[in-house]
Amino acid sequence: MGGITAAIIAIAGIVLGWITIEIACKPCLEQGRQAIDRSLNPDYDPDDDNDHHTNISIRAPLNPPSKITDNDHHQEPASSRLA
Numbered sequence: 001m002g003g004i005t006a007a008i009i010a011i012a013g014i015v016l017g018w019i020t021i022e023i024a025c026k027p028c029l030e031q032g033r034q035a036i037d038r039s040l041n042p043d044y045d046p047d048d049d050n051d052h053h054t055n056i057s058i059r060a061p062l063n064p065p066s067k068i069t070d071n072d073h074h075q076e077p078a079s080s081r082l083a
Contacts (some may be wrong), residue, residue, distance in 0.1 A: 022029065038044045
């Protein structure tokens with residue numbers, strides 16, 4: 001009978017601990033769960049999100065193309081310049 005009582009007390013402790021963490025970390029956990037739901041949703045497209053902070057409809061690329069001039073293509077190799 002002592003084993004069953006110990007098991008019930010242990011399970012109750014785990015449940016109370018879980019509830020405490022859920023209450024204490026509720027905002028953080030909700031944001032994480034929403035992020036997981038978005039990433040698992042096959043219909044979610046991050047490009048469809050409207051940015052309410054700015055009214056810019058076109059965004060600049062993260063890595064703009066570099067400007068290469070004709071002089072850059074016709075340079076001597078570094079090894080021939082050292083000699």
